[in-house]
Amino acid sequence: MxxxxxxxxxxxxxxxxxxxxxxxxxxxxxxxxxxxxxxxxxxxxxxxxxxxxxxxxxxxxxxxxxxxxxxxxxxxxxxxxxxxxxxxxxxxxxxxxxxxxxxxxxxxxxxxxxxxxxxxxxxxxxxxxxxxxxxxxxITDQYKRQERLRENEAMLQDLSNSQAAMLETMSTAASVAERQPDRRLNNSFSMIAGLLGVQSGKAQSDETRAALHVASTRVDAIAKVHEQLALLETANEVNLAEYLPGLLGQLREVFSARTVQLSANVVPKTVTHETAVSLGMIITELFANIASRSLNQDSKIDLSFEAAEEGGVLTLLDNGASAASQPAARDASQVSGAMISTHVKQLGATFLQEPCQPKGMRTQIRF
Structure with a gap:
């Protein structure tokens, strides 16, 4: 040979x-x-x-x-x-x-x-x-396993995106709807959060699991807005001095931020249920953004509200991780998440967010 x-x-x-x-x-x-x-x-x-x-x-x-x-x-x-x-x-x-x-x-x-x-x-x-x-x-078996994983990841991502869009639609609808008992709405939010939790457990990649966990947490947080309003048992108007401090405390639980020091200085001001929902949605998104900037035992969040004749100024101040990559003042359209921009428009409000020194952010909503 x-x-x-x-x-x-x-x-x-x-x-x-x-x-x-x-x-x-x-x-x-x-x-x-x-x-x-x-x-x-x-x-x-x-x-x-x-x-x-x-x-x-x-x-x-x-x-x-x-x-x-x-x-x-x-x-x-x-x-x-x-x-x-x-x-x-x-x-x-x-x-x-x-x-x-x-x-x-x-x-x-x-x-x-x-x-x-x-x-x-x-x-x-x-x-x-x-x-x-x-x-x-x-490598047929290996290829099919990878293909199933890719299909599963794509399905979970599409479902997460669609549920996020549905969630935003529900939130917008809830804010313009006539004030009614919130049990059915809360049940819907709980169902979505539970479904997202199940999907997170099935996800194969860390990125998808993290995205689904964030989505589930935010659904829980939005549910707290309606839950807090239901606790007040008012028909069409809400006193911000009773509503906002309680909402802030519930958000701390939702985002597992129990070590965060909270302070609220909110003067009494009666607003419509629609305005209360929009303010609650904005605060929820801001709290979520703050939580994403690595809260720790030294973190502080200060909420204040100054009343005006026909509205007021809501200020949220935090000392979270420095936002060096976002040094300039930003309006609502420049803040991550479309929900803030949507509700700022519904309020007819102005929105300004700017970095603090040496770290943290100050956000003001004037309506």
């Missing part, structure tokens, strides 16, 4: 060792060793014609009789969309180069299969390419 030398890269040192051992063996011994491999091994001519396929390869490809494909162009065994990739790998092997590719190729009987394929040149004793070696590993 002709002496063989397969030019392989460093990570294929084991393959090189195997070929070195085979150099002095007879053709029958060589073929026996190839047939012992669990992978699909093929010997291909420099013209791309298939000369040999080991027994396990024929089984994997469901080829009952090798003579039915012998001397055929190897690329013709692949689907049309993969043939250019295979041709290119053969051309590279003829140049003495190695290719590693992943591609889809069904079996001879039509069963779907995905393969990891290494294509290497076989050199003769003079260093010339005499044949081409292809080793194909069936």
């Amino acid at each position: 002709q002496s063989l030398n397969v030019n392989v890269s460093a990570e294929h040192a084991q393959d090189q060792l195997a070929v070195d051992i085979l150099q002095d063996l007879s053709s029958s011994a060589f073929i026996s060793i190839l047939n012992a491999s669990a992978d699909c091994i093929k010997i291909i001519g420099t013209d791309g014609a298939l000369e040999f396929m080991n027994v396990n390869g024929q089984c994997a490809m469901e080829i009952d009789d090798f003579s039915s494909v012998e001397n055929q162009a190897w690329c013709t065994l692949w689907p049309r969309e993969s043939q250019a990739l295979i041709d290119h790998a053969v051309q590279r092997a003829n140049l003495g180069e190695i290719s590693r590719i992943e591609a889809y190729c069904p079996t001879a009987k039509g069963q779907p299969r995905w393969w990891e394929v290494t294509v290497s040149p076989i050199m003769d004793s003079l260093g010339r390419v005499s044949r081409i070696l292809s080793v194909s590993r069936d």
Whole structure:
């Protein structure tokens, strides 16, 4: 048998060792060793014609009789969309180069299969390419698992986005609706939060789990707005001095920020239920943004309200992590989340957020 030398890269040192051992063996011994491999091994001519396929390869490809494909162009065994990739790998092997590719190729009987394929040149004793070696590993199970994960992640992300949009719609509708008992609305929020929690448990990536957890927490927080309003048991008007401090305390529980020091200086002011909902939604989003800036045991949040004849000024001050990346004052449209901008518009208010020194943010809503 002709002496063989397969030019392989460093990570294929084991393959090189195997070929070195085979150099002095007879053709029958060589073929026996190839047939012992669990992978699909093929010997291909420099013209791309298939000369040999080991027994396990024929089984994997469901080829009952090798003579039915012998001397055929190897690329013709692949689907049309993969043939250019295979041709290119053969051309590279003829140049003495190695290719590693992943591609889809069904079996001879039509069963779907995905393969990891290494294509290497076989050199003769003079260093010339005499044949081409292809080793194909069936990665169908691995591919299907990854595909299921991708589909699952995409489904969860789409569902999370759709529920976030639904949540914003519900919040807007609730703020303009006539004041009614909030039990049904709270039940809806609880159902969404529970569903998001279940989805978070099923998520495979840390990013998706984190996004779903944030969404679930914010749903809980919005529910607290309506829960706090229901506790006041007022028909159409709400006293901010009774409403806002209690809401701030409930948000601290929702965002697991029990160590945060809260202070509220809210003068009595009666507003409509619609205005109270919008103010509550804005404070909820601001609290969520503050919580995202790494609250700790030294964190403080101060809420104050100064009444005017037809409205007032609400100020939220925190000493959270420095927002160095956002040094300039911002209006509602520049703050993350569309909910703040939506409710500022509903109030006909002005919104200003600016960094404090040495750290933290000051937010004012004038309505």
